[in-house]
Amino acid sequence: MDIEGKRAVVLGGTSGIGLAAARQLAAAGVHVIAGGRSKQNIETAAKTAGERVTFREIDVLDRDALTALFSDVRPFDILVNAATGGERAVGPFLEMDLDGFQGSFRKLWGYANSVRLGAPEMADDGAIVLVSGFPARKCNAGASAISTVGNAVEGFVRAIAPEIAPRRINAVSPGFIDTPMLTIPAADRDELIAKATAHLPIPRAGSADEVADAILFLIRNDYVTGSVVDVEGGILRT
Template sequence: MLIEGKKALVFGGTSGIGLAASRLLKQRGATVVAASRDPSKVPAVIAAELKLRPCDVLDAAAVSALCADEAPFDIVVSAATGGGRALGPFLEMGLDGYKGSFDKLWGYANVVQCAVPHLSATGCVVLVSGAPARKPKPGQVALASVGAAVEQMARSIAREVAPRRINVVSPGIIATPMFGSADGTTNSRLNEMTAANAIARPGQPEEVAKGIIFAIENDFVTGTTIDVDGGWLCP
């Protein structure tokens, strides 16, 4: 798909990986609608580049209304976390904490179900999972479970939405607000978490956004997961 001249909806598009994807799509010539729970937090200089819309991906009615209002469009990216993210030993986190992590999956399901009916015939959807889905480390059972569910959801519905495409980009540890790095810089905690990677540093949101662009531009890729993880999966 040629991105120039296309319209893109990016959920979770005002921070971290989602913001990087929004800006890169804009640079490639797309009209970008960046949706998030609180778009007012976006600095004015960045807000001027994008059309900002408030939307909570866990609110199916809000997602449906946004998609209907912005239709038609060609590209949908969802990097929204849904708000839940439990870390730590599984036996200690409690079922509520574990369930809360699946808000990401429910949010993605809302986005796919509401957006695909308005997507152009050659359009595509890109979701964001995470490297623990296939190589979890201690304390990452919730991240692993949710990421694996996201990847299998996309794989399972690829035929259903064809000829439209759906793919997943799986990042490793990225310097974003999620990991306590609001300004995108690295810190000692991030460096420690990535020391064993083949590329022994945290990734940047822009590097993941390039993986998202690949998934959008390559018309022969669907139902798969693209790893942008600095070698997290290496033995």
């Protein structure tokens, strides 16, 4: 896809990987509507996003709001959903609060909502990119909820690809990426990230821009659908 002049919706586009994708798309000449729930994230993101990115307050779990958004922007060409959904349960499964486990699936419901309601409003050559995560295929103790959701996202992409053709749908799977999702106090951040990544073939955290770069690859390359691209510093090989 020649993306210059196209229209994109980037959900979860007010922070981290989604914001990096919104910025890179805008820099390539795409008109971007970036969405997230909090006004504060929108205000901060707007300072660095550039004039081709317009922000909108939206919760990906609110189907009426998504329907209204897609109806405002249709027809559009590119849908990126990087929203975390807002809840992640961590810890041993046998001690886990099951509401927390279930709540982790908000990410999947947000993705499903956006594809179900967004794809019909997209151009026939449109491209969708979702975000899974390395725990889907490399699950450390305590990450069962995140892992299960990541597998569901990857399965969803494979299942939906034949149904939405000729539109395309793919996922990126990030490794350990330094974004606001990693809620580590600033004072300890560098040390804890260095410790957590020291064993990796590429012994550092990735950046949101490195993941966004793969998102743009999946949007531009017309011969990829139903695939997952790993951007993970080699964590899957450890």
